[in-house]
Amino acid sequence: MLSDDDRRTLADLETQLRADPEFAARMAAPASEVRFPIVATLCVGLFILVPPVMLLFGWPGLIITVDVFASVIAVILIARHRRDR
Numbered sequence: 001m002l003s004d005d006d007r008r009t010l011a012d013l014e015t016q017l018r019a020d021p022e023f024a025a026r027m028a029a030p031a032s033e034v035r036f037p038i039v040a041t042l043c044v045g046l047f048i049l050v051p052p053v054m055l056l057f058g059w060p061g062l063i064i065t066v067d068v069f070a071s072v073i074a075v076i077l078i079a080r081h082r083r084d085r
Helices: 004-018 021-027 038-084
Strands: none
Touching: 004 021
16 A cells, blocks of 8 residues: 555656656557467468378378478578567
């Protein structure tokens, strides 16, 4: 619980901060873009693709498929990281 003096001090600080346009601009939430969940979609695709690849090509085909998916996900994440900088 805050004392009356603390409440007045806090209210004064809030008033001062609302009046400061530079502070308000710095604290404004950045506009976030909604991205298509490509990584999650690729993971679901891999989950669905594993049984048929295993049946048709065995372990070597499965290892190659997982490696290709991992490479694609790595490229996507690196591209997103570079774009965000």
